Amino acid sequence: MLSRAAWSVVLRRGGLGTRGKHSLEDSGKTWTRKMPPYTNYHAQRSYPMPDEPFCTELNAEQRALKEKEKGSWTQLSHAEKVALYRLQFHETFAEMNRRSNEWKTVMGCVFFFFGFTGLLIWWQRVYMFPEKPITLTDEWRAKQLQRILDMKANPVQGLASRWDYEKKQWKK
């Protein structure tokens, strides 16, 4: 995500969309809230307190409440404190951090594309791949393995330690 400071500067300079109070006005209908993403408000778990409050256009009742907030907070009732919180923030921490089922979609798409890629490569194997090089044919690989066993490669814990030289077969 673009850094918050830079993003705020871009928006404040009016780089994206109008900053007027009434963004949409036709036949007397006015829209008094700026729609996202033209507001500066975005809270997430790693950035829980954005610079601007959630509600910037307040009606008379809300403005009165804001005036009351300037006094002693012990005078505020519980409902008023909740209302002030809701003005400042869109969601509580519990709401903001709620889990979602997005991971199922993500994993489903990942597996789907795995499968699709597998089908593509299968088709390529059938119709496009050239002949195997001579060193990968079965006869050559058998002769190669016999030579490795004759050289007794890794006789302590590795390949030649699994071969029974008397009976000429793999150890059981």
Place this chain on the structure above:
Amino acid sequence: MASSALMKPQMCGLLARCLQFHIVGTFIASLGVAALYKFAVAEPRKKAYADVYRNYDSMKDFEEMKKAGIFQSAK
């Protein structure tokens, strides 16, 4: 205000507690891994090498390899 019976959360010493938990855990984990490696990997390997080379006859081995025909300079 409605008073609820929540416990007062831990207010200080958070880093110290975290550090202690992780330092003790690190010691135990690393010593455990080292001990596991020694007894599951290192000792069996030493024993395997000792068993192979206790009665190892290098000349006999060489004759077998020569007979199999892998050398260019000793046929």
